[in-house]
Amino acid sequence: MRIVVILAFIGILGSLASALVYLMRDKGRSNRTVNALTVRIGLSVLLFLFVLFAHWMGWIQSTGLR
Numbered sequence: 165m166r167i168v169v170i171l172a173f174i175g176i177l178g179s180l181a182s183a184l185v186y187l188m189r190d191k192g193r194s195n196r197t198v199n200a201l202t203v204r205i206g207l208s209v210l211l212f213l214f215v216l217f218a219h220w221m222g223w224i225q226s227t228g229l230r
Contacts, residue, residue, distance in 0.1 A: 169211065
């Protein structure tokens with residue numbers, strides 16, 4: 165479970181970094197920045213849905229606030 169979440173975070177950060185690189189290189193002349201940010205949003209939503217599904221299946225337990 166931790167490996168999946170860590171890989172998702174690495175993918176999200178990688179997409180964010182590529183969007184920054186595209187923004188600096190293209191200076192707004194192409195859609196590569198928008199595409200990279202769209203991928204980042206998609207990965208974030210998928211990670212959120214996966215965590216909800218894992219909680220529903222009982223793979224992870226909520227501990228609440230302490």
